[in-house]
Amino acid sequence: MFRAWFLSSAILVWLASVRAEGQAVRAFELTYTARMTELPSGGEVRLWMPVPPESEHQKIRRLRFTVGPELPARMGDGPAWELRETQEGRHGNRVLFAAGRTGGGAVEVSYSCEVERQEVKLDLLNSDAPLGGSRRDLYLKGDRLAPVDGVATEWADKAAGDVTDPMPAARRLYDRVMEHMRYSKEGTGWGRGSLEWACTQGYGNCTDFHALFTSMARARRIPCRFEIGFSVPTERPEGELPGYHCWAWFHVEGKGWVPVDISEADKNPQLTDYYFGSLTADRVQLSVGRDLELTPAPHEGPLNFFVYPHVEVNGVKHAKVERKVTYRDVVKQ
DSSP states (O other): OOOOOOOOOOOEEOOOSOEETTEEEEEEEEEEEEEEEEEEEEEEEEEEEEEOOOBTTEEEEEEEEEEOSSOOSBOTTSOBOEEEEEEOTTTOOEEEEEEEEEEEEEEEEEEEEEEEEEOBOGGGOOOOOOOOHHHHHHTTSOOSSSOSSTHHHHHHHHHHTTOOSHHHHHHHHHHHHHHHOEEOOOSSSOSSOOHHHHHHHOEEOHHHHHHHHHHHHHHTTOOEEEEEEEEOOSSSSEEEOOSOEEEEEEEETTTEEEEEOHHHHHHOGGGTTTTBTOBOSSEEEEEEOSSBOOSSOOTTOSBSOOSSOEEEETTEEOOOEEEEEEEEEOOOO
């Protein structure tokens, strides 16, 4: 009889007493487990999970995918489970895709990897590489819940005024979000990254803060991208990561991509200047962009954003999915 249990997730991060060019570096082992429960016997299950990407500021090592751990290669007389990495269509995000049939009950899919994350600092950013035409167009387009015309243009023009230089203009937009938004999770309706919600309600979580900033930046013809992942606590060396965190980047020719973390600045006003252009190393990115086109395509269509597992059973979204994300810091010798 199949017995499901959580893999203890691990994320090795060697906490940076090591610094490169004044930038903190943190490394940790991350384990991300999705446990699908109440599965029908013989049900066709498909699961998509975000996989951390490599970037200038994030290195990934020893990535391992598993199904089970006690799940056999075949369930009864059904076909073997498919487990492979795919690529999302619009932004090239890494995706772990799993598919198969079950005998009912529960199934787990998980991965673990080592993450090394580097702090980003504004005064060290310097890129002469121009943003290519197709990529520039992508990061100037609105998202379904964060459009760039109408309200976004009105708010951006009031905030930036006649400032056309993208760096000071972006700072005015950043300050406008700080002035207008309040970090709160009261009631319902927040957390979708909705421009309309942010403008009319004036509070929400990180998605709402950065929807307002992203829409205004793009309305001012400043390319802007959305990133999402998890914050990794600094007060303890290991534990569980209960909820996601997101931030944004805007592009300035000659400077490159410049990050902002406005919801963190709202929670820590003494770091308002820091979070315009800088990011701590205490995070892991899982995906970039919104309205994401997963591969193979789910029946639900593009996802608003991608940080939690998406599961479908017999072509219908399956809500009975327990996720567990854990980390463990390791000091580099």
